[in-house]
Amino acid sequence: GAVVSQHPSWVICKSGTSVKIECRSLDFQATTMFWYRQFPKQSLMLMATSNEGSKATYEQGVEKDKFLINHASLTLSTLTVTSAHPEDSSFYICSARKTSGSYNEQFFGPGTRLTVL
Amino acid sequence: DAKTTQPTSMDCAEGRAANLPCNHSTISGNEYVYWYRQIHSQGPQYIIHGLKNNETNEMASLIITEDRKSSTLILPHATLRDTAVYYCIVRPPGVAGGTSYGKLTFGQGTILTVHP
Numbered sequence A: 001g002a003v004v005s006q007h008p009s010w011v012i013c014k015s016g017t018s019v020k021i022e023c024r025s026l027d028f029q030a031t032t033m034f035w036y037r038q039f040p041k042q043s044l045m046l047m048a049t050s051n052e053g054s055k056a057t058y059e060q061g062v063e064k065d066k067f068l069i070n071h072a073s074l075t076l077s078t079l080t081v082t083s084a085h086p087e088d089s090s091f092y093i094c095s096a097r098k099t100s101g102s103y104n105e106q107f108f109g110p111g112t113r114l115t116v117l
Numbered sequence B: 001d002a003k004t005t006q007p008t009s010m011d012c013a014e015g016r017a018a019n020l021p022c023n024h025s026t027i028s029g030n031e032y033v034y035w036y037r038q039i040h041s042q043g044p045q046y047i048i049h050g051l052k053n054n055e056t057n058e059m060a061s062l063i064i065t066e067d068r069k070s071s072t073l074i075l076p077h078a079t080l081r082d083t084a085v086y087y088c089i090v091r092p093p094g095v096a097g098g099t100s101y102g103k104l105t106f107g108q109g110t111i112l113t114v115h116p
Helices: none
Strands: A004-007 A010-011 A019-025 A030-038 A043-052 A067-073 A078-080 A092-100 A103-108 A111-114 B009-015 B018-023 B032-038 B045-050 B062-065 B070-075 B084-091 B109-116
Touching: A004 A092, A010 A019, A019 A030, A019 A092, A019 A111, A030 A067, A043 A067, A078 A092, A092 B062, A103 B045, B009 B018, B018 B032, B018 B084, B018 B109, B032 B062, B045 B062, B045 B070, B070 B084
Parallel strands: A010 A111, B009 B109
Antiparallel strands: A004 A019, A019 A078, A030 A043, A030 A092, A067 A078, A092 A103, A092 A111, B018 B070, B032 B045, B032 B084, B062 B070, B084 B109
């Protein structure tokens, strides 16, 4: 199997604080992980591509200084929402790419619901 | 990236086959068609993918037209638990290490409601 976990599953924080979300591939190594954001009744929007051992690649319009990504190991990527504000409230979902030879599939985590008060 | 067009919503009776269409008329020759679904407040779940040939797995069947401009996802015996948003995605081939490698671009998908 290919299991991806996220922690926490939900978090409530005060405006101005920072929140860290972890994404782990539990039974495979992932050199690449992806971070998505999903607002209510909308589709998933890719925020950034996280590469182990190098800087993340951000999509157009995503502030890299606000959404800090660290891919410290082959099984862990973290997303830190710095100085969170109510408009950052969203469902954050990560995915991890499993590669074996020419096989290349993405497996998604269960998501983290962030509410900023 | 090739764009996809899906109906906004569909209904299906429990136990019947659910046929979800997807148009991808600008698909390139080496782009795959992927299907994911997302049950409310969960992460997307992989269903199936294909390039040219029809594919079948334990979850669904994927029928791709000969010109590859459209495809249909078939859930042979829909259950209430199949109620979800279904996303049809065309994945760019990219080059390993390139910026587009492996990226999935989600559209609005089809809201499938399976009713008793």
